[in-house]
Amino acid sequence: MFYPEKYEKVLERNEYVFDVRLPGGTKTVSEFIKKITAAEECQKNTFIELSLAEKPHFGFHCFRITTEIQYLCRYEINRCMEGLKKAKQEGVDFLPTTTVQESIIRHYQKLDQHIEDIFKALAPKNFLFIGDHSTSSFEYEGNADVWLANNGYLNKEGMYKAFKRRLTKFLSNKFGVNIANTAKTPAKKGLIRRPITRFDADTTKAFGTFYDTGNFAGIFINDEARFGGAINSENEINELVDKICQEFNSDETNIKYQISAEPYKRNFLNTKFCELMPDIKLQKPDNIYFSSRRWEYLIENPYMKPIDEPIEGKKYPFTGAKGSDPLFVYSTELDKFIHSEDPNDLRMTYRLIKRYFSNGAP
Incomplete structure (x- = not known):
């Protein structure tokens, strides 16, 4: 978890915390937030100490754990922002109305102080503030598999096939006996994780993504090459993609919630x-998160309300999810390393850094 080994004593002395995840050994939301605040202060102090000792040409510090608060308490963060705006308009101080809000305000005050401490201690010649995503209110939860099932593209696994699958797995694990049909072995090279929905692999034409990184939602064609499915040729895949997109974009619910479908994979053929x-x-919209954990196409998030203190039973995403807006702020001297033809996304960051150091920067 760290390198070189000589840093071990510094980390131990500072009681360094690498990460905090729910429930983080805590019993209340406020306690969880305070634990994150303390961990990020320790991380900041250690970063400053090691940077002053090593004097690196390039330093990277991440306040990642703050996102845990945003995923859990985005509803309360929104209420705090609205309260702060109203208080400013009225010329008065904002007064948190709950213990959770008090903890949130204290955390962000400390976060501002951490950033100031780093700049004062290290006086960087140049700087970048980068975030690969924003956070968004998690107002609706979706499941693409339900829409696909309702429109004839996905068939849920029947009782017989479910029993056979479980029996095959049991015999394989217990006795090393393989009774599966090996004549058609799915490549499975197109999935990082097993889908949540148990569907009939022989008759299902398409299935949805779930719990996607970056609040991304999509639909896979159950093709033979990647999943051992029934769709064989590229022509079949393209025809099915176009058909699903047309039907999806004509759906009144999708129109109402501003959800649309467009071809994706075929735009990146032969890429890595x-x-x-x-x-x-x-x-x-970012406020709709497709998780596939509930068998309903679109439902309101029942947790979008004032949060209570007990942390037991609270899971991500709770009232916040990843958003699609990245952050890219840089010192003005770095402007000359950005070219007009650079893509307007975070690939620009990599190009800027490469050019900066290729230019012989200290």
């Missing part, structure tokens, strides 16, 4: 990670 991409991307 093409085989991991869904065939269809669902364009949607």
